[in-house]
Amino acid sequence: MPANLSPQYLDAEKRYRQAKQPPERVRALEEMLALIPKHKGTEKLQADLKRRLSKAKAELERRPATKRGTGIYVDREGIGQVVLVGGPNVGKSALVRRLTNAKPEVADYPFTTRRPLPAMLEFENVKIQLVDLPAVAPGLVEGWVLGIIRNADRILWVVDLGSDDLLEQVETTETLLVQAKMLPGGAQGSVELTEPGQVMKRTMIVGNKADLPEAPDRFLLLQEHVGGRFPLLMVSALAGTGLEKIGHQLYEALEVLRIYTKAPGKAADFSHPVSLPRGTTLLEAAEVIHKDFAAKLKYARVWGAGKFEGQRVHRDYMVHEGDIIEFHI
Numbered sequence: 001m002p003a004n005l006s007p008q009y010l011d012a013e014k015r016y017r018q019a020k021q022p023p024e025r026v027r028a029l030e031e032m033l034a035l036i037p038k039h040k041g042t043e044k045l046q047a048d049l050k051r052r053l054s055k056a057k058a059e060l061e062r063r064p065a066t067k068r069g070t071g072i073y074v075d076r077e078g079i080g081q082v083v084l085v086g087g088p089n090v091g092k093s094a095l096v097r098r099l100t101n102a103k104p105e106v107a108d109y110p111f112t113t114r115r116p117l118p119a120m121l122e123f124e125n126v127k128i129q130l131v132d133l134p135a136v137a138p139g140l141v142e143g144w145v146l147g148i149i150r151n152a153d154r155i156l157w158v159v160d161l162g163s164d165d166l167l168e169q170v171e172t173t174e175t176l177l178v179q180a181k182m183l184p185g186g187a188q189g190s191v192e193l194t195e196p197g198q199v200m201k202r203t204m205i206v207g208n209k210a211d212l213p214e215a216p217d218r219f220l221l222l223q224e225h226v227g228g229r230f231p232l233l234m235v236s237a238l239a240g241t242g243l244e245k246i247g248h249q250l251y252e253a254l255e256v257l258r259i260y261t262k263a264p265g266k267a268a269d270f271s272h273p274v275s276l277p278r279g280t281t282l283l284e285a286a287e288v289i290h291k292d293f294a295a296k297l298k299y300a301r302v303w304g305a306g307k308f309e310g311q312r313v314h315r316d317y318m319v320h321e322g323d324i325i326e327f328h329i
Ligand SMILES: Nc1nc2c(ncn2[C@@H]2O[C@H](COP(=O)(O)OP(=O)(O)OP(=O)(O)O)[C@@H](O)[C@H]2O)c(=O)[nH]1
Pocket: 086, 087, 088, 089, 090, 091, 092, 093, 094, 095, 105, 106, 107, 108, 109, 110, 111, 112, 113, 114, 133, 134, 135, 208, 209, 210, 211, 212, 235, 236, 237, 238, 239
């Protein structure tokens, strides 16, 4: 046994020995292979790992798909839940680390993340929930990961602009989602559902690792390939570039609006918006704020973009982004 194996390698090896299922075995072996020092002294061990990996992969292919319902969920918080989806090592966790106060583990070997991690992205005066997830890869995605993706409001699809096989990577992830009956699309109505159980998942693509020299060319390639099907951003979690646009884009994609309530004779509280789906009426807004409110609602006064200062409106009034509303019951 070569003496210079890193603690991370030994940790992966421990997980390999404890693994009961083929996906865990494959993940651990991939990690061990990535982490093993590459020199003459480890050649035998490397060959051995490769042999075990192909055996574990073959086993994986013979296995029926994992069932859903393992009971791993993430409660929705903030104005919407956005899950980070992508292949191994693309920088999902690095992005969550940059964009929020959460501290997911970031490492240069694949399948670092093994559990969902919810985090909060602050955009202006609202909070958008980001959920860091394990990588998705053929045969290596657990049912509960797909369940969480299906349940989320939006997908933030992360791709690695440093990767030589970028387009292959994109296709692999898309195929995986489609097989799980989730059709990614950039806008409402942009994909056609053809099979029972299929759902459309609103998706935005983020090309990460913009700091790498090959990234700008790869991003053009990605743009060409995607051809306007999805909103696209080029960012670097490492250098911190392009990130400021993510909050705004996600806010737009979530299609919510903010209103502010005020009491008669008092000023509005702009630090506590009420977020509502676009197309909400005054009555529906009142219901969200307080059940009693809706039952007793007589009228409201509105200050904001849609109406003149303090104009009286009634229950079928469509609320607008930024409206200040004084409910009268
Ligand atoms: N150059 C560069 N490297 C990055 C960037 N973002 C992440 N990385 C590196 O890419 C590797 C993987 O980052 P992670 O954030 O762990 O990737 P992940 O997608 O969460 O990976 P898994 O959890 O294994 O699926 C790490 O070595 C990071 O330091 C970036 O913007 N630029």
